[in-house]
Amino acid sequence: MAPAPGLFPATAWTLVQKAVSGEDAQAHARNELLARYWQPIYVYLRRGGRPAAEAEDLTQAFFVHLLEKHLLERVRVRQVRFRGYLRSVLEHFLANEARLAMTRKRKTSTLDVASAESWLASSSAESPEMAFDRVWAVERLQSAVAQLRAELTNTGRGWIADALISRVGLGTAADPTSVKDLAARHAVSENQLSVAMHRARERLRELILEEIRDSVSSPEEATDELNALFAALRGQRT
Numbered sequence: 001m002a003p004a005p006g007l008f009p010a011t012a013w014t015l016v017q018k019a020v021s022g023e024d025a026q027a028h029a030r031n032e033l034l035a036r037y038w039q040p041i042y043v044y045l046r047r048g049g050r051p052a053a054e055a056e057d058l059t060q061a062f063f064v065h066l067l068e069k070h071l072l073e074r075v076r077v078r079q080v081r082f083r084g085y086l087r088s089v090l091e092h093f094l095a096n097e098a099r100l101a102m103t104r105k106r107k108t109s110t111l112d113v114a115s116a117e118s119w120l121a122s123s124s125a126e127s128p129e130m131a132f133d134r135v136w137a138v139e140r141l142q143s144a145v146a147q148l149r150a151e152l153t154n155t156g157r158g159w160i161a162d163a164l165i166s167r168v169g170l171g172t173a174a175d176p177t178s179v180k181d182l183a184a185r186h187a188v189s190e191n192q193l194s195v196a197m198h199r200a201r202e203r204l205r206e207l208i209l210e211e212i213r214d215s216v217s218s219p220e221e222a223t224d225e226l227n228a229l230f231a232a233l234r235g236q237r238t
Contacts, residue, residue, distance in 0.1 A: 012033075012036070012082040012083075012214055012215035013082060013214045013215060014214050015029045015032050015033050015036070016029075016033070016072050016075065016082065019033055019072055020070075020072050020073045030067065033063075034063050036139070037086060037136075038059055038060075038063070038111055039115070039116050039119070039135050039139065040131075040132045040133075040135040040136045040139070041059050041062060041086075041090060041132070042055050042056065042059045042111070042113070042116045043116055043119060043120060043128075043131045043132065043135045044087070044090065044128045044129070044131055044132040045058055045059065045094075045128070046116070046117075046120055046131075047120075047126060047127060047128035047130075047131040047132075048094075048128040052113065052117060056111060056113050058094070059111065060111065062090060062093055065093055066089065071089055080217065081215060081216045081217070081221060081225065082215035082216075083136060083215060083225070087129075087132060116135075119135060126235070130232070130235070133228065133232040134232045134233065134235070136229075136232065137228075137229040137230075137232035137233050138233065140208060140211040140212060140229060141208060141229070141233065143211055144204055144207035144208040144210070144211050145161070145165060145204065147207050147210075148161050148164075148200065148203055148204050148207055149161040149162070149165075151203070152200065157196070159186055160196050160197065160200050161200060163182055163193075163197065164197055164200045164201060164204070179193060179194065205226075208226060208229065209222060209226060212225045212226060212229065
């Protein structure tokens with residue numbers, strides 16, 4: 001099922017290009033990049049031992065640094081994976097914290113720190129690198145799930161997305177309801193339900209790929225990033 005034009009948010013490299021374009025969309029693109037990547041960075045800092053207030057200041061200072069030093073303009077689009085590039089720049093930034101003196105109190109926007117702290121409280125102890133990758137993976141998965149639900153809801157089949165999500169336990173306990181009972185509940189045959197669930201699962205995989213494809217430089221790297229995403233969700237180092 002092809003997505004409707006304009007239905008999905010722009011992905012990483014598209015946003016980077018808009019963020020450095022000098023056009024009217026520049027400010028929106030920069031805000032979208034911040035919204036997409038601030039939480040993995042914040043959790044990375046917290047896992048590295050930074051107190052919450054300092055991690056919040058550093059997260060916002062990092063984005064100021066990214067823009068003021070024109071680091072988005074310097075990256076060669078699609079020559080690297082944007083996730084890896086961003087973390088590399090962050091590590092370099094942290095190694096030179098003395099340069100933050102004039103930017104640390106400057107705010108780019110208000111961050112929903114409570115949600116990131118909730119993540120920290122609910123997850124087991126892990127390295128900053130693993131935390132960064134796992135938050136990135138969960139957020140990309142959640143975005144893909146939201147898109148799948150919107151697509152199916154638009155065709156009156158939103159319940160299929162909910163059934164798929166609950167049965168595989170994405171973000172919650174898996175639903176123990178049998179296929180037979182689920183089919184009866186929605187007045188479809190078991191075969192029809194199986195086919196619908198299979199198609200929804202395949203579409204979800206496509207949407208996850210859409211989430212990561214524009215932040216890599218080749219189809220092979222997209223596949224590697226997809227594997228890295230699932231490894232991160234399983235708590236493995238990527």
